[in-house]
Amino acid sequence: MPQQDFIYFDNAATTKPCEAAISSFLTASECFGNPSSAHFFGREAAELMEKARKQVASAVDADSSEIIFTSGGTEANNLAIQGVCEANREANEIIISAVEHPSVFRVCRILRKKGWRITKINCGLDGSFDRRALQDAVTDRTALVSFMTVNNETGTVFPISEITGSVKDRNPNTLVHTDAVQAFGKTEVSVRESGADLMTLSAHKIHGLKGAGALYIKKGTPIFPVQFGGDQESGMRSGTEAIPAICAFGAVAELAAQNIKHSYDQIKEVHRAVLTGLTEFKNVVIHSAPNASPYILNFSVRDRKADEILRAFSERGICISRGAACKANHAHGPSMLMSFGIDTALADNALRLSFCEENTLEEVKRFLDTAEIILKTRP
16 A cells, blocks of 8 residues: 555654655755864854754743753653752652653663652543642652653643642752653643753654654753763763754754644644544543543553554554554553553553644544444444
8 A cells, every 4th residue: 555545643653754854854964064073064063953952942942052952752851860860869769650651660660779769649641640649759858750741642631830839849959850752842832831840852753853852951950961972962961963863853843833733723623533433432432531632542442452453454554553652562561551540451452543733634534434344343
């Protein structure tokens, strides 16, 4: 089947690079200099990179000096958590939500073995969480609190500014980090409004290229590097920067910021049409809450296995997923959905649809027509 005939509903895993990203990548690829070199080619590369830094910073209401480029969201999350811990060795406590991305909770699992106390806060699918438990967990030994902005499995939206306020009221020295990978470029994201000290961003979730991400680090935040070498990125992330991917990142960050409301309204329409259609199936259970991000829709089919459904859709040219691509090797398993309180059997067979502004109502109709064949209740 020709690629253009496929329907791609797996945009939370990755997105198709847009023309702006590819154009910026190709232009920057002709500039082969190392941005740390003092000669003409090096200065040219450095100028391109700084332009991209300003574009990314502007998209989240940050100063360009507060943006550190990384290889992606995973590295940014690792830098945020490990870097804060290295800089705050007098502390020994970290608080995270119970539904974080593996690049957060697996780092914390390692830190627990090193003596750090890790507290998980239970959360609801509607973004609710135990506020008393969070406040009670914050002590004078708490170095960091990490809550994602939008959950990558269900689209659950968390009130980061409220969380930050609660944490800072208890201990002004406790830092707040948010993994905003599934929010950045899709909804209004402002580091100033969130109050967060650190924020993780990624390019390939918004039609950029894989291999580029960023960590926002608020000025004055105590954090140490965890990767050493040539002291690139203000000493916070050594290693020669991937200029073409970074330039593409800057281009898509600027483009997404300019079109964010239009894209969001378009996605809401697509999401609403899919949701309305799926609720017609008596054996379908919708997990995503009504107030979740419209970019993600999570559901299960009571009498069917997820792998069977996934294969049936794929054979018909429709790409959906069992959830986060990072759990394809079963490293994550259904535990995140179970942490939301979803029944084990349903969680183990959950499916995720995730949309972008390129998806259309015509695609929704074809998906639902196909679902009529695949999801119908067995006699």
